[in-house]
Ligand code: 640
């Protein structure tokens with residue numbers, strides 16, 4: 001409830017600002033502005049940009065081919081996300097690739113990784129090209145990890161003792177050696193013996209476990225929202241902070257806009273210096289209308305990093321150009337629960353690439369079934385009225401909380417599966433509400449709808465104030 005109140009407040013502030021702005025817009029800068037670099041270095045210094053020509057050509061080729069392969073195999077999907085109780089289909093299509101068993105949840109939607117080739121795992125891919133694509137992305141991941149470590153060191157955002165230890169680790173694991181042109185990290189530093197805990201912070205905040213790939217062809221979109229505060233033009237992704245990341249971890253992005261197609265080469269149309277044909281990343285300081293915004297153009301193969309707390313202190317958006325664009329956004333995803341319904345909600349999309357998840361999800365469902373049985377056993381126990389009153393009351397109260405939440409979540413998921421947005425999806429992408437059962441399927445110990453069970457418990461409990 002507290003969070004809801006916070007959201008309402010934010011919404012009001014946003015509305016008020018937009019009303020005050022009217023037809024006026026706040027100032028923002030692009031590289032054509034004289035003060036662009038000054039602004040970047042003073043207010044956006046944790047945004048790191050790597051021009052395409054600093055990235056090894058071999059890596060560009062692998063990664064770009066990987067994107068196209070995944071696209072040809074129809075592995076990108078628009079997500080059905082839920083924001084403040086409303087369901088939306090995202091304009092961007094996505095696929096999550098990463099460590100086996102990892103997931104990433106954004107806007108109440110948990111994505112499951114298509115595993116990239118990992119030592120010690122035997123992963124079956126639906127085609128050798130999909131294997132190659134996943135391999136290209138883990139190479140990119142290793143490369144961007146090293147770039148982030150170097151950038152953090154360059155900004156003195158890590159303590160010296162961390163540097164020493166990371167040097168040792170990277171040397172041992174021989175990370176991405178084939179792609180580091182400038183050699184490994186500060187090898188000349190003498191490595192000392194700091195307790196293992198100390199290097200975790202740097203390593204944890206740059207060791208991406210997933211990459212969320214995005215694809216969008218602006219010409220295929222009927223309608224794109226206009227950036228409302230600065231007048232930056234079409235948005236592919238509106239202003240936001242990235243969610244569910246390890247605190248102060250880096251997000252690293254490889255951007256591949258398929259420029260050179262006929263449309264992109266038309267006359268340059270600009271809006272306050274922002275070339276409308278070119279994709280940009282937009283940045284603004286959160287809750288600040290004094291500092292001008294920043295729009296950074298992204299050409300084919302450019303990379304950018306959001307270091308340290310940039311994602312917390314600033315918001316970003318993605319401004320659409322004219323050509324189709326892929327991006328690979330590498331993240332350190334936080335671990336969380338709530339998996340089964342999330343998995344089936346996304347239909348059978350994962351089977352496009354691999355069957356990896358079927359086994360762990362089946363296992364999880366087996367445990368979930370056991371949990372239903374245990375729930376029903378506890379319920380029949382409290383109905384026996386054999387226990388001491390006080391103990392019984394305690395159990396019932398505890399169970400009422402759990403079952404009410406379970407009921408609420410089941411209702412929410414049913415609603416999500418039946419939303420208008422869900423109905424708009426093609427048949428093979430329709431969300432599946434699973435687990436689900438009806439009362440006449442008698443292999444389940446409890447009904448799917450817990451309303452009566454809850455009412456019954458409420459009649460039995462005595463709430464002592
Ligand atoms: O350069 C890029 O391609 C940048 C991509 C990017 O900023 N991705 N961010 C996310 O995937 C993200 C992570 N956590 C929470 C939200 C998002 C993005 C997001 C924001 C809004 C929406 C709407 C359009 C459905 C409201 C979707 C996705």
Ligand code: NI
Pocket residue numbers: 240241242316
């Ligand atoms: Ni983002």
